[in-house]
Amino acid sequence: MAEAETPIAPSQTAPLPTRVYRHRLPVRIWHWVNAVTLLVLLMSGLMIFNAHPRLYWGQYGANADYAWFAIGSTPDTGYVRIGAARIETTGVLGRWTDAQGVEKTWAFPGWATIPTSYSLADGRRWHLLFAWVLAISLTLYMLWTVIGGHLRKDLHVRRDEWSPRHIWHDIKDHARLRFPTGAAAARYNILQKLSYIGVIFILLPLMIATGLTMSPGINAAAPWLLDLFGGRQSARSIHFIGAWALVAFFLVHIVMVLLAGPVNEVRSMVTGWFRLPAEKAK
Amino acid sequence: MSGVMMPRRKLIVRAGGLAAALPLLGACDAINDAPAVRKILSMGEEMNRASQRALIDRDALAREFTRADLSPVFRSNGTRLPPGEAYAAHVASGFADWRVAVTGLVARPLSLSLADIRAMPQRTQITRHDCVEGWSAIGEWTGPQLRRILAAAGVKERARYIVFRCADRLGDALYYESCDMVDALHPQTILAWALNREILPIANGAPLRLRLERQLGYKHAKYVTAIEAVDSLGGIGAGKGGYWEDRIDYEWYAGI
Numbered sequence: 001m002a003e004a005e006t007p008i009a010p011s012q013t014a015p016l017p018t019r020v021y022r023h024r025l026p027v028r029i030w031h032w033v034n035a036v037t038l039l040v041l042l043m044s045g046l047m048i049f050n051a052h053p054r055l056y057w058g059q060y061g062a063n064a065d066y067a068w069f070a071i072g073s074t075p076d077t078g079y080v081r082i083g084a085a086r087i088e089t090t091g092v093l094g095r096w097t098d099a100q101g102v103e104k105t106w107a108f109p110g111w112a113t114i115p116t117s118y119s120l121a122d123g124r125r126w127h128l129l130f131a132w133v134l135a136i137s138l139t140l141y142m143l144w145t146v147i148g149g150h151l152r153k154d155l156h157v158r159r160d161e162w163s164p165r166h167i168w169h170d171i172k173d174h175a176r177l178r179f180p181t182g183a184a185a186a187r188y189n190i191l192q193k194l195s196y197i198g199v200i201f202i203l204l205p206l207m208i209a210t211g212l213t214m215s216p217g218i219n220a221a222a223p224w225l226l227d228l229f230g231g232r233q234s235a236r237s238i239h240f241i242g243a244w245a246l247v248a249f250f251l252v253h254i255v256m257v258l259l260a261g262p263v264n265e266v267r268s269m270v271t272g273w274f275r276l277p278a279e280k281a282k
Numbered sequence: 283m284s285g286v287m288m289p290r291r292k293l294i295v296r297a298g299g300l301a302a303a304l305p306l307l308g309a310c311d312a313i314n315d316a317p318a319v320r321k322i323l324s325m326g327e328e329m330n331r332a333s334q335r336a337l338i339d340r341d342a343l344a345r346e347f348t349r350a351d352l353s354p355v356f357r358s359n360g361t362r363l364p365p366g367e368a369y370a371a372h373v374a375s376g377f378a379d380w381r382v383a384v385t386g387l388v389a390r391p392l393s394l395s396l397a398d399i400r401a402m403p404q405r406t407q408i409t410r411h412d413c414v415e416g417w418s419a420i421g422e423w424t425g426p427q428l429r430r431i432l433a434a435a436g437v438k439e440r441a442r443y444i445v446f447r448c449a450d451r452l453g454d455a456l457y458y459e460s461c462d463m464v465d466a467l468h469p470q471t472i473l474a475w476a477l478n479r480e481i482l483p484i485a486n487g488a489p490l491r492l493r494l495e496r497q498l499g500y501k502h503a504k505y506v507t508a509i510e511a512v513d514s515l516g517g518i519g520a521g522k523g524g525y526w527e528d529r530i531d532y533e534w535y536a537g538i
């Protein structure tokens with residue numbers, strides 16, 4: 001990344017808009033494959049959750065056991081219960097009305113699931129196929145990231161970036177919606193680096209590992225996964241929490257793209273070329 | 283086994299109605315139902331089956347727990363009481379006349395009584411039952427290994443699958459399931475007649491249910507009346523090897 005098409009001359013009084021080759025092809029391919037894959041996995045995962053909208057900690061957990069999280073319905077409301085706290089969610093979760101005006105009491109509404117009408121079988125088909133797409137593309141991308149230099153050149157957190165002062169400064173800049181300009185905009189900032197590393201090397205592998213821990217077949221081959229996550233039902237809970245962590249990443253990601261200039265950002269993720277925002281007048 | 287189910291046809295009709303109201307969601311469901319898409323989706327099952335068969339030792343055991351780990355309540359699902367007078371009569375007589383036929387590609391077809399089954403060497407295992415819906419329950423199961431029964435009947439080399447016939451009628455058919463020979467001969471695959479040291483309750487499949495510990499709950503056939511060795515699943519039901527597989531497209535290989 002960051003090979004300037006025309007050299008940047010900071011002394012120029014009126015710098016021309018400068019384009020840099022920001023995203024290499026593997027980044028762009030993986031980004032869009034992931035966008036589709038994670039959307040399918042999320043929506044089909046919500047369908048699977050609808051089959052048993054309760055979460056437990058430990059090796060086992062069924063209706064008679066205590067669920068730390070549940071989505072349910074009363075005769076006229078829908079609710080989410082987290083521990084002892086109950087939040088009414090009528091219309092969205094637990095009790096909602098479908099496109100034909102029919103009231104349903106599945107946990108997640110039809111617009112959020114694949115397919116739209118309840119089918120655990122089909123939700124599983126989509127989920128378990130796209131899980132392979134995620135696992136294979138993530139493996140290839142991780143290898144490329146490490147071997148191809150993406151990790152070293154773009155994601156590596158330099159020593160000076162680790163200083164709390166630097167990180168705090170970056171957080172403040174983000175909060176004030178002050179984004180880097182000029183050559184600095186071509187590089188990832190510390191918060192970007194940490195979130196990309198967190199998603200690629202921690203969160204996505206965690207999703208795959210907790211997903212596999214729910215497999216009775218894999219349990220026989222790798223029982224240590226059960227010990228690592230504290231049981232199949234704990235793995236299921238972590239898998240659910242991880243999914244929402246990915247949704248949170250996605251939302252922040254989208255907000256940042258919109259604020260930083262959506263056309264330029266999306267174009268750079270399609271063509272690779274990024275137009276550097278002009279330096280602010282000194 | 284699975285609880286609330288909707289027939290596919292009804293789903294498709296509903297999707298059609300949605301299509302009129304919400305083009306985008308309707309389009310999604312149209313994609314879901316397209317034959318070419320179904321074919322691609324089924325690749326996931328084949329990848330899971332092939333990779334698990336390749337990576338997991340054929341005799342690798344499902345985790346066995348201790349009595350301290352037992353679920354306080356072992357949930358039941360699917361059929362909780364098979365309908366019909368015949369089954370009621372078996373309940374009334376304490377399953378004294380229950381027979382399990384061992385047929386198909388075997389040298390010596392058998393008809394086993396519960397006494398025969400209990401007279402065989404027994405295996406007891408405390409394992410976790412995983413429903414396809416997502417819940418799990420831990421229970422202690424006792425019964426003879428299926429491989430002993432198959433050996434007693436002299437299962438032929440040609441046999442590739444074992445089909446289980448059941449006494450519970452669900453909608454249009456009696457329940458049925460099947461597994462390959464790797465799982466049929468697995469040391470933890472037993473025909474259980476006891477749960478938690480008690481006679482198997484009706485809701486959990488009395489008098490006999492299959493335990494197929496490395497697969498999901500709907501594979502664990504309850505109320506077993508016959509064990510049939512076959513070389514193809516083509517002639518069983520609609521050909522996909524199980525009641526739910528044929529009706530709503532559950533995976534035949536349910537190791538994940």
